[in-house]
Amino acid sequence: MLETIHHRICPLCEACCGLEIKVHAGSVTSIKGHAQDVFSSGYICPKGVALKNLHEDPDRLRRPLIKRNGSFVEATWEEAFAEIERRLPPLLAAHGRNASAVVVGNPSSHKIGLITYFGKLARALGTRNIFTASTLDQMPKQLASGLMFGHWLCVALPDIARTELLLVIGANPLASNGSMWSVPDFKGKAKAMQARGGKLIVIDPRRTETAALADAHHFIRPGADVFFLAAMVQTLVAEGRVRLGNVAAWVNGVQEVGQAVAAFTPEAVAQRCGIDADTIRALARELTNTQRACVYARIGTCTQEYGTLASWLVDVLNVLTGHLDMPGGAMFAKAAAFASNTAGQSGVGKGVTTGRHFARVSGAPEVYGELPMTCLAEEIETAGPGQIRALVTVATNLVLSSPNGPRLAAALDTLDFMVSMDIYLNETTRHADVILPGVSPLEDIHFDVAFPQLSWRNHARYSPPVLARTDGGPEEWQILLKLAAIARGEGAQADANALDDAQFAEDAQRLAPGNATALIQATSALKGPQRLLDVALRTGPYGDMFGKKPDGLTLAKVMASNSAGGIDLGELQPRIPEMLRTPSGKVELAPPSLLADLARPAADLARPAPDLVIIGRRDVRSNNSWMHNLPTLAKGPARCTALVHPIDAQRMQLQDGAWAQIASGARSIQAQVQISAEMMPGVVSLPHGWGHNLPGTQLKLAAQRPGANLNALLDDQLRDPLSGNAVLGGVAITMQAIPEPPAWACSLGPDPQGPLNIG
Numbered sequence: 001m002l003e004t005i006h007h008r009i010c011p012l013c014e015a016c017c018g019l020e021i022k023v024h025a026g027s028v029t030s031i032k033g034h035a036q037d038v039f040s041s042g043y044i045c046p047k048g049v050a051l052k053n054l055h056e057d058p059d060r061l062r063r064p065l066i067k068r069n070g071s072f073v074e075a076t077w078e079e080a081f082a083e084i085e086r087r088l089p090p091l092l093a094a095h096g097r098n099a100s101a102v103v104v105g106n107p108s109s110h111k112i113g114l115i116t117y118f119g120k121l122a123r124a125l126g127t128r129n130i131f132t133a134s135t136l137d138q139m140p141k142q143l144a145s146g147l148m149f150g151h152w153l154c155v156a157l158p159d160i161a162r163t164e165l166l167l168v169i170g171a172n173p174l175a176s177n178g179s180m181w182s183v184p185d186f187k188g189k190a191k192a193m194q195a196r197g198g199k200l201i202v203i204d205p206r207r208t209e210t211a212a213l214a215d216a217h218h219f220i221r222p223g224a225d226v227f228f229l230a231a232m233v234q235t236l237v238a239e240g241r242v243r244l245g246n247v248a249a250w251v252n253g254v255q256e257v258g259q260a261v262a263a264f265t266p267e268a269v270a271q272r273c274g275i276d277a278d279t280i281r282a283l284a285r286e287l288t289n290t291q292r293a294c295v296y297a298r299i300g301t302c303t304q305e306y307g308t309l310a311s312w313l314v315d316v317l318n319v320l321t322g323h324l325d326m327p328g329g330a331m332f333a334k335a336a337a338f339a340s341n342t343a344g345q346s347g348v349g350k351g352v353t354t355g356r357h358f359a360r361v362s363g364a365p366e367v368y369g370e371l372p373m374t375c376l377a378e379e380i381e382t383a384g385p386g387q388i389r390a391l392v393t394v395a396t397n398l399v400l401s402s403p404n405g406p407r408l409a410a411a412l413d414t415l416d417f418m419v420s421m422d423i424y425l426n427e428t429t430r431h432a433d434v435i436l437p438g439v440s441p442l443e444d445i446h447f448d449v450a451f452p453q454l455s456w457r458n459h460a461r462y463s464p465p466v467l468a469r470t471d472g473g474p475e476e477w478q479i480l481l482k483l484a485a486i487a488r489g490e491g492a493q494a495d496a497n498a499l500d501d502a503q504f505a506e507d508a509q510r511l512a513p514g515n516a517t518a519l520i521q522a523t524s525a526l527k528g529p530q531r532l533l534d535v536a537l538r539t540g541p542y543g544d545m546f547g548k549k550p551d552g553l554t555l556a557k558v559m560a561s562n563s564a565g566g567i568d569l570g571e572l573q574p575r576i577p578e579m580l581r582t583p584s585g586k587v588e589l590a591p592p593s594l595l596a597d598l599a600r601p602a603a604d605l606a607r608p609a610p611d612l613v614i615i616g617r618r619d620v621r622s623n624n625s626w627m628h629n630l631p632t633l634a635k636g637p638a639r640c641t642a643l644v645h646p647i648d649a650q651r652m653q654l655q656d657g658a659w660a661q662i663a664s665g666a667r668s669i670q671a672q673v674q675i676s677a678e679m680m681p682g683v684v685s686l687p688h689g690w691g692h693n694l695p696g697t698q699l700k701l702a703a704q705r706p707g708a709n710l711n712a713l714l715d716d717q718l719r720d721p722l723s724g725n726a727v728l729g730g731v732a733i734t735m736q737a738i739p740e741p742p743a744w745a746c747s748l749g750p751d752p753q754g755p756l757n758i759g
Contacts (some may be wrong), residue, residue: 001025007034007562008463009448011110011441012047013623015040015177015184016451018565019048021442021466028052028442028466037565039459043185045177046621046632051442053630055467059698060423061437062471072425072435077473080434081482081492087417087433089489091390092125098360098386100487101129103376105396106137107624111438112447112529113477118394120503124484128357129379129388130370136401137299138180139723140307143367146352147591148315149332150581151340152368153453156315156330157181158294159572160189160456163328164196165286165293169203169314170225170300174210175618179298183456187213199290201283203228203275204300205615206643206685207678219680222615223730224273225297226306226601228280229313230264231273233257235284236320238265243288245322250577253590257316260595263602272605274680288321292328300615303728306601307720312594319589324576331572332579335452336460336543336553337536341579349581351588354722360386362717364724372724373402374716380411389416392483395438397625399427400691403714403726404667409694421479424626425698427691439476442466447533447558460537461566462558477528500528511535522546530555542569597722609682610732612648614662616688616710625689628702640707641674643685644735649675652735659741662686664713664733670742671708684735686710688728693744706744 003024010017018037022030031052033044054060064080065072075083092100102122108114122130134142142152149156158166160183171179173186183189190200190213202211203220211217220228236242237258244251266277287293295317301310315330323329334342340349355365359375361382371379376398380388391412399405399412405427412418412431420432429435446463474482478496481503485494504523508516523531534555538544544552553567561567582588621633628634642662644654654660656675661668662684671686679685691709692702711728718727 003029006466007565008466009446009461010044010048010051011446012051013177014179014182014451014454015045016182016448017044017048017184018461019044019051021051023466026467028055034565037461038568039455039457039461039566040184043188047623047627050627050630050632053632055440055442057629059425059629059700060440061425061435064437065425065435067433078492080436081486083434084419084483085486085492088390088419088486091416092487095389096386097126098128099388100125100127100390100392101131101376101379101388102127102392102394103131103373103396103398104133104394105398105401106133107395109450110448111395111476112445112449112533113475114394114480115449116529116532117477117480121392121480121484121487124487125392128366128371131373131376132370133373133396133401134368134370135372135374135719135724136303136726136728138302139367139725140302140720141180141298141311143308143352143354143723144312144315144594147594148312148588149579150349150351152352153339153450154332154341154579154581155180155454156318156324156332157454157456157572158296159328159331160193161571163193163292163294164198165201165290166190166193166198167201167203167283167287167293167295168210168214169229169295169297171296171298172204172208172210172618174213175208175620178456180454181296181298181456182451182454189456205680205683206617218275218279221272221274221609221680222300222613222683223304223306224609225301225304225310226313227264227269227605228273228275229310229317230261230598230601231266231269231280232284232287233313233316233320234261234264235266235281236288237261241285241288242320243322244319245324245326246574247319247324247576247587250580251319251587251589252584253588254320256590256595260590260598264605268605272609287317292326293321293323294318294328294330299618300729302725303616304730305718305720305727307725308722309594309597309601312591316589319587324587325574327574332575333453333455333572334458334541334569334575336458336569337452337533337540338449339453339540341581342541347577347580348583348585351582360384364719367724372719372726373398374719374726376402377404377408377411377716380414391415391418393418393420393422393428393432395422397426397428400625400689400709401711402716403711403718403728404716405691405709405712407716419483421476424629426626427694427697430694430696436479437473439469439473440467443469444476445530457571458569459566460542460553460558460569462555462562464559464562475528497527504531511539519546526555593722612682612684612733612735613730614664614684614686614710614713614733615729617643617685619687622687622689625692625702626699628690628692628707629699631701634701634705638672638705640671640687640690640705642671642708643674643676643679645679645681645683646675646677647681648684649673652737654735654737659738659745660735661738662713662733662735664731665715667713667715669708669710669713670738670745672745684733
C-alpha cells in the first residue's frame with residue numbers, strides 16, 4: 001500500500017496551522033508543517049504533532065457509555081439515545097425547560113459541526129441556562145469590542161506584518177501563537193518586526209517567553225492593568241497628544257473618556273500597578289509618537305475583576321493614538337464566511353445588549369446569550385423553580401477549568417440526569433449518566449468558523465478527513481440534532497439527515513426569500529455543516545453569489561485549494577466605517593456602562609496590593625486538560641509547578657523542588673515549588689487545567705503526573721460584574737512549606753516519554 005499525503009488545519013489551538021500528514025496502511029507516519037499553507041507557511045508547534053497521539057490514544061472513547069449501578073458500561077448508539085429519551089423529556093415535562101442547562105467548552109470552536117449546530121440543541125432545550133468557556137477566558141474582550149464596534153467578534157487585531165511598535169499586556173503570544181488573535185509563528189513575525197527596526201514591549205507580572213524576546217519588559221501587579229491603561233489614556237489627554245487619524249469622523253465619546261480618566265494620573269496609579277509614573281508617561285508618548293503601533297492584551301487582562309474595563313482601555317489607546325484601522329496598527333480581519341460584520345447593511349447595526357435575562361440565584365446578567373460559568377454550581381444546588389436538574393455538556397472539563405472545582409463536582413453528583421459529549425472519561429464526564437464520544441479530528445472535516453475573524457491575514461482553507469471513520473458512529477452535528485429532537489419530544493428514532501433537510505429548508509426561506517427552492521437545489525449534493533459552509537462562502541464578501549460573481553468563492557473552490565495551502569485573501573485592509581455594527585454607525589468610545597464601572601477602580605485606587613497573589617500561565621504543550629494524556633505533549637520536565645521569586649521563597653522558607661501548601665481563604669492546594677527570577681516579587685504562577693488525581697477517570701498518562709488544580713483554589717463568587725468572567729488571576733494567597741509531598745505525589749510514575757517517531 002502506498003503512502004498518501006494529506007493537508008489539514010490543526011484544530012488544537014487558535015493558531016490554526018496548516019499540517020502535512022503522511023499516512024500508510026491507515027496509520028499516521030509523519031506530521032509536519034505544510035510549507036505552502038497560505039496562513040502558517042510551514043510553522044508547527046508540538047500540539048500539531050500530537051494529533052497522532054490523540055487519534056491513537058487507547059483512552060479516547062470510541063463507543064457510548066451508560067452508567068449502570070454506578071459504573072460505566074459500553075453501549076450502542078441506539079441504546080445511548082434511548083436512555084436519553086427515557087430520562088430527559090420526563091424531567092423537562094415535570095420541571096420546565098429551565099430545569100435543564102447546557103455547557104460547551106472551547107474545543108467546540110475548532111469543530112465546525114459543533115459550533116454551527118450547538119445552537120440548535122440549545123434552542124430545542126428552550127433553556128436560559130447556557131454556559132460556555134467564554135466566561136472563563138475572553139468574554140471581557142468580546143463585550144468591550146461589541147459595545148465599541150457593534151458585534152461580539154468585531155475585534156481589533158495587531159497588524160504585525162507592518163507595525164513598528166507592539167505593546168503586549170498580559171499575553172504570551174510566543175507560547176500561544178495568539179489568543180483572540182490567530183498568528184502562527186509569532187516569534188518569527190516578532191523577530192521580523194525587530195529586524196526592520198520595530199520594537200516589542202511587554203507588560204506582565206512574569207518574564208514570559210514573549211517578554212524574554214522583547215526589547216523591554218516591565219513588571220505589573222496582577223489585576224492592576226486598568227490603572228496602568230487609564231493612566232496612559234490620561235497622559236495622552238493631559239498632554240494634548242490625542243490624534244484620531246483616519247477614523248476621526250467615525251468616533252463618538254472622546255471628550256467623555258478624557259473626563260472619566262482624569263483622576264487616574266500616572267502618579268496616582270504608580271504604586272498600585274508597580275510601574276513608576278515616568279515609565280507610564282514615556283510609554284504613552286512612545287505609542288503616540290510611533291507612526292505604526294498597536295496595543296494588544298489578552299487573558300491576563302481578561303481573567304480579573306476589571307477585565308472589561310482593561311479590554312476597553314486597550315482599544316481606547318489604539319483609537320486615541322491614531323492607530324485604529326491603520327496599516328501597522330489595530331485592524332479588522334475580513335473573514336470569508338460566517339462573519340456578522342460582513343453581512344447585512346454595512347456601517348450600522350443593532351449593536352450588542354446584555355441583561356436580557358439574569359441568573360436565578362446570583363442575579364448575574366446574561367452576556368452574549370449565556371450566564372457566567374461560575375453560577376452553574378449554585379444553580380444546581382439551590383432548590384426552587386428553575387433549579388437545574390438536567391445537564392448536557394459538550395467538549396468541556398469544567399471541573400478542572402472552573403473556579404472551585406470541588407464544589408462544582410459535588411453539585412454535578414446531585415443532578416437527576418447528565419449527558420456528556422466528549423472524547424474522554426475525564427474529571428467532569430465521570431459524573432455523567434451517558435457519554436457520547438466525539439469524532440477524532442483526523443476523521444472529521446475542518447473549517448474554522450470563528451478564527452478567520454481573528455486572523456493576522458485573510459484566508460480561506462478547508463480540510464477533508466485524513467482517515468476514514470471506522471467506528472460507524474454518527475457525525476457530531478448529527479448527534480446534536482438527535483439530542484435536539486429528543487428534547488423537542490420527537491424521539492430517539494428521528495432521522496438526523498431528515499431533520500437537517502427540514503431545518504435548512506426553513507433557513508433557505510430566510511436567506512433567500514422568494515428564491516428558497518433555487519438555494520436548496522444549488523446545495524442539494526451537500527449535508528450538514530458542508531451545506532451551511534457553502535452558503536456562507538458563496539454569500540460572503542468574496543463569494544460567487546451563486547453565479548452572479550463567477551470568480552468568487554465556493555466551497556468547491558476552497559476544497560480544491562487544499563493541497564496548495566488554501567486561498568490567500570490578502571493582508572488586513574482598513575474597514576471603518578463598513579465593518580461597524582453600532583446603531584450610530586460610529587465607534588462608541590465611551591459606552592455608558594463602562595464609564596460607570598470606572599467608579600470601582602477609582603474607589604480601589606488607594607487599596608494596598610496584597611502581599612502575595614497567584615496567576616496562571618500558558619505552556620506551548622498545554623492548552624486543554626486532555627493534552628496531558630498525550631505522550632508527545634506530556635514528556636519532559638514537570639510543568640505544573642508553582643513559580644516563586646527568590647525573595648519570596650527566602651521569606652517563606654521555600655526550597656526549589658520541594659512542596660508547599662497554597663491557600664486562599666478556606667481553599668488550599670499543594671504544589672511543587674520552582675524558584676524563578678522570571679516572577680515579579682509578590683506573585684506566584686501556577687498553570688491551570690491540572691488536577692488529574694480524581695477517582696473514576698480514564699486518563700492513564702495524565703494520572704502519572706496529575707499536578708495541582710489551580711482552579712480548586714479560586715473563589716467561584718469572584719467575577720467581573722460586566723462580562724461575568726471569572727477572576728482567575730491576582731487572587732490573594734498565603735503559601736507555606738510542607739514537610740513532605742502530598743499522598744498523590746508520592747506514587748507518581750516515571751516521566752512519561754512515549755514514542756516520538758513522527759515529525
